[in-house]
Amino acid sequence: MAAPLVATKLYAPRLRPGSVRRPRLSGRLAPREETRLVLVSAPAGFGKSTLLAEWLAEATAVGRRIAFLSLDHTDADPRAFWSHVVAALQRGAGVGETMAAALEAGDPPDEDLLAILLNILAGVPGGVDIVLDDYHVIDRAEIHAGLAFLLEGLPEGSRLVISTRADPPLQLPRLRARGELVEVRAADLRFDPAEAADYLNGTMGLRLTAGNVADLDDRTEGWIAALQLAALTLRGRADADDFIATFTGNDRYVFDYLVEEVLQRQPPELRRFLLRTSILDRLGGPVCDAVLGTSGSAAVLDGLHRGNLFLMPLDDRRQWYRYHHLFAEVLQAHLREEAPGDVTELHRRAAAFFETQGETESAIRHALAGSEFDRAAALIARSIPELRRSRQEALLRDWLKALPDAVVRANPVLGVGLVGALLSNGEFDGIDGRLADAERALAQVTAHGVASDAQLDEVPTQIWMYRAAMAQVRGDMPAMMAAATRAAEGSAPGDHLGRAAAAGLLGIACWTGGDLERAAASWNDCFLGLAATGHVSDALGSSVALAEIAVTRGRLGEAFRAIERALRLAATRPGLAPRGTADLHATLAGLHRERGDFAAAREHLATSRQLGDRAGLGPYRCRLGVAMAGVAEGEGDLATALDLLVDAERAYVGDFFPNVRPVAAMAARLRIAAGRLDEAARWRRESGVGIEDETASLREYEHLTLARLLLAEQRAARSGRGSAELVEFLGRLERAAERGGRGGSLIDIALLKALAHGLRNESGAAMASLERALALAEPEGFVRLFADLGAPMAELLGNALRRGVAPAYVRELLAAFAPVRTAARPETGEQPAEPLSERELDVLRLLRTELDGPAIARELEVSLNTMRTHTKKIFEKLGVNNRRSAVRRAEELNLLQRRPR
Amino acid sequence: MSDTPNKRTDQHGPGTYEVRIAGHLGQRWAERFGVPSLAHDDDGTTVIRRVFADQAALHGLLQTVRDLGLPLVSVTRIGIEQQT
Numbered sequence: 001m002a003a004p005l006v007a008t009k010l011y012a013p014r015l016r017p018g019s020v021r022r023p024r025l026s027g028r029l030a031p032r033e034e035t036r037l038v039l040v041s042a043p044a045g046f047g048k049s050t051l052l053a054e055w056l057a058e059a060t061a062v063g064r065r066i067a068f069l070s071l072d073h074t075d076a077d078p079r080a081f082w083s084h085v086v087a088a089l090q091r092g093a094g095v096g097e098t099m100a101a102a103l104e105a106g107d108p109p110d111e112d113l114l115a116i117l118l119n120i121l122a123g124v125p126g127g128v129d130i131v132l133d134d135y136h137v138i139d140r141a142e143i144h145a146g147l148a149f150l151l152e153g154l155p156e157g158s159r160l161v162i163s164t165r166a167d168p169p170l171q172l173p174r175l176r177a178r179g180e181l182v183e184v185r186a187a188d189l190r191f192d193p194a195e196a197a198d199y200l201n202g203t204m205g206l207r208l209t210a211g212n213v214a215d216l217d218d219r220t221e222g223w224i225a226a227l228q229l230a231a232l233t234l235r236g237r238a239d240a241d242d243f244i245a246t247f248t249g250n251d252r253y254v255f256d257y258l259v260e261e262v263l264q265r266q267p268p269e270l271r272r273f274l275l276r277t278s279i280l281d282r283l284g285g286p287v288c289d290a291v292l293g294t295s296g297s298a299a300v301l302d303g304l305h306r307g308n309l310f311l312m313p314l315d316d317r318r319q320w321y322r323y324h325h326l327f328a329e330v331l332q333a334h335l336r337e338e339a340p341g342d343v344t345e346l347h348r349r350a351a352a353f354f355e356t357q358g359e360t361e362s363a364i365r366h367a368l369a370g371s372e373f374d375r376a377a378a379l380i381a382r383s384i385p386e387l388r389r390s391r392q393e394a395l396l397r398d399w400l401k402a403l404p405d406a407v408v409r410a411n412p413v414l415g416v417g418l419v420g421a422l423l424s425n426g427e428f429d430g431i432d433g434r435l436a437d438a439e440r441a442l443a444q445v446t447a448h449g450v451a452s453d454a455q456l457d458e459v460p461t462q463i464w465m466y467r468a469a470m471a472q473v474r475g476d477m478p479a480m481m482a483a484a485t486r487a488a489e490g491s492a493p494g495d496h497l498g499r500a501a502a503a504g505l506l507g508i509a510c511w512t513g514g515d516l517e518r519a520a521a522s523w524n525d526c527f528l529g530l531a532a533t534g535h536v537s538d539a540l541g542s543s544v545a546l547a548e549i550a551v552t553r554g555r556l557g558e559a560f561r562a563i564e565r566a567l568r569l570a571a572t573r574p575g576l577a578p579r580g581t582a583d584l585h586a587t588l589a590g591l592h593r594e595r596g597d598f599a600a601a602r603e604h605l606a607t608s609r610q611l612g613d614r615a616g617l618g619p620y621r622c623r624l625g626v627a628m629a630g631v632a633e634g635e636g637d638l639a640t641a642l643d644l645l646v647d648a649e650r651a652y653v654g655d656f657f658p659n660v661r662p663v664a665a666m667a668a669r670l671r672i673a674a675g676r677l678d679e680a681a682r683w684r685r686e687s688g689v690g691i692e693d694e695t696a697s698l699r700e701y702e703h704l705t706l707a708r709l710l711l712a713e714q715r716a717a718r719s720g721r722g723s724a725e726l727v728e729f730l731g732r733l734e735r736a737a738e739r740g741g742r743g744g745s746l747i748d749i750a751l752l753k754a755l756a757h758g759l760r761n762e763s764g765a766a767m768a769s770l771e772r773a774l775a776l777a778e779p780e781g782f783v784r785l786f787a788d789l790g791a792p793m794a795e796l797l798g799n800a801l802r803r804g805v806a807p808a809y810v811r812e813l814l815a816a817f818a819p820v821r822t823a824a825r826p827e828t829g830e831q832p833a834e835p836l837s838e839r840e841l842d843v844l845r846l847l848r849t850e851l852d853g854p855a856i857a858r859e860l861e862v863s864l865n866t867m868r869t870h871t872k873k874i875f876e877k878l879g880v881n882n883r884r885s886a887v888r889r890a891e892e893l894n895l896l897q898r899r900p901r
Numbered sequence: 902m903s904d905t906p907n908k909r910t911d912q913h914g915p916g917t918y919e920v921r922i923a924g925h926l927g928q929r930w931a932e933r934f935g936v937p938s939l940a941h942d943d944d945g946t947t948v949i950r951r952v953f954a955d956q957a958a959l960h961g962l963l964q965t966v967r968d969l970g971l972p973l974v975s976v977t978r979i980g981i982e983q984q985t
Contacts (some may be wrong), residue, residue: 043970136967165967223970251945255970275926329933329969337929 009084010091012068012131013053016308020191020199022054023153025184029055029161031064031129034865035169036154038129039356040163042186045225045255048163049133049312049896053185056131065128065567067092071137072281075359075531077394078142082109085130086117093128095120101575105536106391110604111149112614116576116881118153123871127157135164142382144169152853156865174854178864190222204231212244219248225310225326229258231306259330262309273300274309275338279330279346279369280312281362283321291346291856292354307333344370368402368882377403379453381413386595388420388497389534397421409434410440411590413455416462423469457492461502463491470503472656481509488522490668498527506543511549513741514697527562531569540566540580541617545657547587556594556780563588582611583620589627594632596783596816601631612885621651626663629670634784636819638674644668656696662687666707672705672712673790680709691729691839696734700745703733708789709753715792723760730756747776755792763799766794770796771805778809787816835879836895843870844895912916913956917979920962923972934962946974 029038029051040048059066067088075081083103084632089096099117108112113458121128138144151160175181191199196217200206208216220226230247234240247257263271277288277297285298301321304311310327314320323331336343349371354363360383367376380399387396400408400418408414415438419431442459464487471480481706487502507522523546530539543566550559563584570581584607585715592600608624618622623897625648632641649663668683689706730753737745750773756765777785786793794817800808836844839860846856857867875882877891926947931938940948953959959976966973 044968045970225970251925251941253926253930253969253971255945256927256930325968326970333927333929333933336932 006084006087008071008320009070009074010068010088011070011314011316012056013049013133013312014065015053015057015829018203019054020195020203022195025051025678026058026190027056028182028184030059030158031127031157032182033156035159035182036068036151036180037162037175038159038182038184039167039172039174040184040189041167042162042184042189043165043223045223045324046189047224049188050224051189052131052133052161052163059129063126065093065124066125066131067128068131068133071135072131073137075138075143075705076140077392078109079103079391080141080395081143082114083136083147083319085132088109088130088219089120089128093124095124095128095813098575102578103574104390104433105534105573105578106389107537107576107579107614109146111146111884112612112882114149115153116614118150118155121158122155127155127159129159129161131161131163133163135162135168136166136226138168138702155870168854178854180864189224189390190223191217191227193226196222198225199227200231200234204235205229206234206240207213208234208240208244212240215244215248225324226254226258228308228310229255229262233258233261239283239399240504255326256330256333259327259334263334270304272299273297274304274347275331275335276342278323278328278335279343279366279444280350281322281732283311283323284319287350287353291349330528344372346370348372350376355379364399368399371621373403373407375775377411377414379408381411382419384413384417384455385497393421393422393424397425409437410441412438412445413461415441416459416466419466420462421612423466428470428473431466435445435466435470439463449695452493454492456531458498461487461491461495461498465498465502468509472505472508474502477509477512480505481513484509488525496529496532497535500526500533500535500538504538506813507542507545508656508658511545511660513696516549516553516697517741520546520553527566536569536573537579537617539569540578540584544580544583544587544617544623547591548657549662551591551594552742552744554745554747554776554780554782556591556782559591560588563591577611577615579615580617582608582613582615583617583623586620586623593627593630594784595781596787596812598634599629601627601634607632610879610887611882618653619657622648622653622663624648625651626666628649629666630784633670633673633788634819638670642670642674645670661701665702668705669708669788672708673788675712677709677712677716684709691725695732697740697742698735700733700737700742704745704748704752707733707749707756711752711755711759711792720760723756727753727756727760743776744782744785745781747773751785751793752775754791754796758792758796766796767800767803769804772802774800774806774809778806783813786813790817793817836874836877839878840870840874843867844874844886844890847871847874847883911981913982915952915954916959916981917950917952918959919975919977919979921946921976922949922966922968922972923947923974926971933965950979 004680007441033619033750040051042048056066056068067085069084069088071081071084075084083100086096086099086103090100095119099113099120102113103109108673147160147168151170154160164705172181180623193214197210197213199206200208200213200216202375216230224288234243237243243261255374263274266274273288273292277283279290280287283301288297288301289295300320301311305318305321310324311321311701314322322328329675351363351366351370351372352375354360354366360379361551364376364379364383367379376399380396380403384396387393400414400421403414408418415434419434419438422428422431422434438459442456442463445456445722457661464483468480468483468487471477471483484506485503488499488506491499491502503522505527507519507526510516510519510522523542527539527546530536530542543562546562547559550556550562566584567581567588568583570578586605589601589604589608592598592604599787605624605628608627612621625644627642629648631646632638632644645663645667649667652663653660664683664687671677671680671683684706689699689702691701691706691710695703707726707730710722714721714723714726730749734746734749734753735744737749750769754769754773757763757769773786786797794814797814798811801807801814842860843856846859849856851859853867853871854864857864860867862870871883875886878886880886880889921942923946925941925945926939933951934951935943935949936949940950942948949962951962953962963973963976
């Protein structure tokens, strides 16, 4: 909807014919080796854009690649900001298509994504200048931080060029000290007397005396916009001396005084035009006609532009212009003074015009400025689906907060829209009241155009969905389940997204509550709805849930199919792999491992790591660690496996999935297998599990870990003490798993029961249990459930083989007990392709610290460029593209411990 | 000064400030700065005196001063409003 807007933002200013050339300044903007940031920082009207225009003309003439972006209020949101930067790069350097697709698909513009942008920039021969005009409009810390990150990693030859009215928070003193900053400030920009004379008498042809010029330059302090205005009002004046005497003899705000002079000398019609169109951010013939209720505005604009009346073109076709910001401010002040009653009406006309043009954003802004709340409310309501899809909840919140609260509360669509925007920002206050208001408003709504019927139909589902989310926040699972059920049942047939969201919440509730069959069905609905509405990453996340549930249910094949279906969906998206793809490969590695296929598991781990954090969801680091630990364990490397799990536990982030397999319990299982029973006993104390616990699906994994510990302890003590209680405990777990349809757990329980019976020398019962496990496990091809239980299980299987029970399968299982050969290690790249030099290892160690690039360079007493060359080499050798991945990879390869200094 | 020693005052809450800028600014700008009128001093400065709801409101006004290219002379806190 904002396409014309974006085009005007990418239009680089052109130099006006006859402008005063300022080679002393434009020369300073030309590329030099060490420069990373060019900062043009000065108040409004000091000629920043004109200087940029002069330099741009010279730069493009010599073939320099320029990505130009003029910033405005639409860049307040980080996603919008970076999308516009990427659009500028696409236009100016022909790169960034994959970035644009990733941002469009909803990837957050974080450091992982920006690291990819840096790689893209590194591939531009000769480098590129990213020009950000009017950077002072940015006041979001995330954007400043992202830009600082970009600046720090800029490849040689590329620069950031910023024009602003306020210095940006970008570590300027440090850049300055290292000679990487070129600054052009107010003192440099102001016209010196010679330039003033050149401009007034040369360009403007005024024939002023040297004294007059000096007086004007003095009074305006070289402020270029003021000198231009002075020249405009002096043109064709016989009484230049008198004017200058009056002007220099008073204390009036220079710009205001001069605009007043200029306005007084315009014909009334033109004056009227200027004041009334000053409310517009963008001026074009049609919109001016609409606002003024006249025709012929295009010709007036053309005349203003030719007359140099502070009107700048925003495209080459002279369709859009804008007033110089300062000029517009003064015009608006005059308008408010002279016709205060008209301002509202002018905004309303502009809103109506932009609405008919389909330029919703501009229409909403003018409707709000014109206090036309009904129109604004209807427009906002209509844009909610698109804003939600593109994750611009922040903008939605700002708009809805600009409306009177009563208007929002009376409109069910806006009411739930605000709730969604607030929740996405973690604001929970007053949500229940707003939902109740929306429900009430919905009951009272008659068809008077507050929103389309389709949108109204979706409101009940959304209300219950948000109630379910609030119940989850409170930890009230029954209430969450009830609300999620109502949401799912009440959703409108065409409302895919609403159905998907409700199904996801229901899936979480059922999973947490232990109803896995319904959980699986819900997550499947959720996946389908998300896939249908293009929410790819969320769909991938729901597939991980599906796979985990399928494994617990003993359906390995179903788990594989869920992940493979998700990978096919991921492959349909052009450009960068969508977030969640790395999680899929990590999950798939775990599934292959369970089947005993370590070669395939390693392959998917390698793919997952190659995709890296950028393609991972929130819990990715933990998932990857767990999958890697599983492979290490199978290779007999228990120490590494344990380290990986310790890290994975640290990386665990609570998301909305129930924590059904706590990493601490996994680690305890490893310790039990390694015979470190004291450490495992510590886990038992800390987790508080006990044999008398009530069974609960959420604690089942821990209970089965406890059963392993008890078995190992009894075996170590060579006594049957406690074995009867253990068998009873396993019996309770078995009945619970049967009731909950947890077929995978049933296999595990049957195996543990077989071992417990074996300890009690009840060989008949042991064999019966084992046979049950084999019957359940064989069709799905489970292997590691058996093999991870170690020697006692191998012994039992040997007995089974002698009795001729499922011989082919049992032979396959027995073969899996030997540690997997580690011959395949190099293929996962366990050594860097090319060894790192000593110097690179030094850099690598410092990369692991909190020091930033310049500080590392100082530490090593090298130039920043040398440091960057090292970093680049390191990244290449390790096959990574950012600092964080490099450190992680180096830790995996044990590169950092070898030579402590 | 309205600061009372024994009462905790909210430094981030409402406060009255005097913002002084260079040059005489016409009365048509009063609305832009949210005041009924602007005071001109003999030293060629203009004073904007007003209650600000919080620090964000004060910074909003300073941004307007910046956007108009007005040289800022001083910002002085005159008093802190008691929150009721």
